[in-house]
Amino acid sequence: ALGALGAFDTATALHGSQSLEVLAPLPRSGEIAMSARVGEVWDKGRAAVFEVVVESEFFIATWSLFAPGAGGFGGERGPSAPSAPEGDADVVGTLATRADQAALYRLTGDRHHIHIDPEAAARIGQPRPILHGLCTLAAATLPLADMLGGHPADLKTLFGRFAAPVFPGDAAQVRAWGDAVDVRFDVVTATGAVLSGGRAVFA
Template sequence: MNIDAVRAWSRTVVHDYTARDTALYALAVGAVSDPLDARQLQLVDETDQVAVPSMAAVIASPGFWARDEKSMAIDAQRLVHGEQRIALERPLPAKGRVVGISRVSRIVDKGAGKGALITVCKTLQSENGDRYGHAWQLFFCRGDGGFSASGADDLVLDDAPLPPLAAAPEREADRHEHCAVRVDAALLYRLCGDNNRLHIDPQAAQHAGFPRPILHGLATYGFAAISVIRAFADGDAQRLLGLDARFSAPLYPGEDVEFRMWDEGCHVALEGRVAARSAVVISHARARLQ
């Protein structure tokens, strides 16, 4: 890994999107299960449309920058999207132009053979500079540890670390939401902009060690957002201000996932589990509501 190139990296993306794009995202993350529900329809009906807040993780994003920027010398084949966070200050518009300013905000060396952690912070704002909020992606670079002077745990940038994510409470969950993920969910979600072959090509998936194509992590993240909105916000998407989550295992199209949620007062803790194979696909997650 070329540390100088990584920490100097930034990219500004101007994203023009339509009501159709916003509706497509909503459908791709399972936001409409009842077409007679007025709150659900508001996510896809251009008449008085509302954007699903988790779309902040997707719009105005820099793409697969670790692969595209060859000068950074990151082992992109071994890079894993480990965590996703968003924090909104006001609702995203259902259509229009949003500017995303992304930069590497933190790098942690875990040591030779142990990989490195890279955090990318994206600021979302209007053309006029009015801020909507931030989104953070944490990447686990499995092939890039051992580059720092000490050889491990050397914090290369000056940004304060994000607070660590906490595991779900051990008590019984307060709410449960079940999602039946469509068998074509990955094919639908990739129309939102992520064309990674891992999610459509069986051979690419098998080469990566999976028996078949997996669902995009950010699609699973969107399903989690919808579950919180239904369980704790009475279907009002604009009440969701933040969502932090760890991607702990892949979710496959066609599976049923149960989101267990705990009311912790200042936030909602949640965990996504596929009972059929005892797999936790979303862990250490918390949502903030207004």
């Protein structure tokens, strides 16, 4: 909706980070009323970051959208990226993805062509379609909970920044510092971090 109103170019804007705060368990059936608003707009110079806050009685989800070419309007830069944890990770696990995972994830409603169409992926400089960043973050919570002795359904807080794409079918390492009460984590491949600044709480 923001792009349609001219806030930024939807062809170049990227999903930069995501946070989730769980307020109550989801009902087994029924409908959920949600409202969305622009929380903050940060001026990064050559780009802007739009924070879209989606609220319901069950959760608050904040989408951070990185919009190249929309900065330079004189606003505040906003918070810096979280610093990386120091020392070796306390536990390390594996995030395995399926070759058809991006196709399956499209059933959630995110049908951006870069996740399914090789030509669309090539236009953004990728050799083949990439996995949705939000899919990577969500999928990482499963091995993360297992590594920490928690349960995915107990997730209360989740945050992650999308640093680089994951290709469907690839495997990555999930590195964690801390415990289920409050853990810092990242997801890395042989070429570097694909998800950074991660934080999760399993209550």
